[in-house]
Amino acid sequence: MDNIFEVKDLSYQVGEKRILKNISLNIKRGKYVTFVGPSGSGKSTLMRILASMISASSGEALFNGKHISSYEPTKYRQRVSYAFQQPTLFGKTIRENLEFPYEVRGEEFDEAQVVKLLKYVNLDESYIDKSVNDVSGGEKQRIALLRNLIFKPEVLITDEVTTGLDSDNKEIIHSILNKFNQDDGLTILRVTHDDSEIEQSTDKITIKNGEVI
């Protein structure tokens, strides 16, 4: 059994409020797992813990058999990449956003590689030099997702990344995620409220009131 994540008895509390209660779950490497459950149930909180953006109050969260807290956070976040519920592009141009993953790794921008990835999400190379203000919400979401995928992580966490997109944009995002999952063995944890996404999911975990049910 090859678990990429092992979560044991994990809780997260802010003041008196218990947001996550004794969560235990395992995620096998290479799986595409969908997290569902009502708004406010704790899905994003759990994802933020798995992405090493916040720490659990108690219990264990292991990545590749070691405590998440034992990894250096910047390095860890390159291996477990979190695509946010609200995409944000920074700076002035799309180029700045796509150059960023290279910069943080001290590597040179590989324009040919970026053009190839843009094509996967139905955008052509002219987008590289567009202003961040001149792209639609759906295009923004696809470009933001590429930032997570330029350097392939071991795990991609997508937190409602298709919310508010039309069916064409959703389809494009589904196809790139399926491709990375199937061709490259990328483990994906997806949070969604989308009925058709939930229907199509084979691996589902439901969170309700901070508990796995």
Ligand SMILES: Nc1ncnc2c1ncn2[C@@H]1O[C@H](COP(=O)(O)OP(=O)(O)OP(=O)(O)O)[C@@H](O)[C@H]1O
């Ligand atoms: N730092 C915090 N301080 C206080 N309460 C918090 C904090 N972070 C999250 N919460 C609360 O914890 C609960 C779970 O939030 P979370 O964002 O994990 O829910 P969610 O399942 O992702 O919901 P949605 O489907 O609406 O995105 C909510 O009631 C939220 O208000």
Ligand SMILES: [Mg+2]
């Ligand atoms: Mg959420």
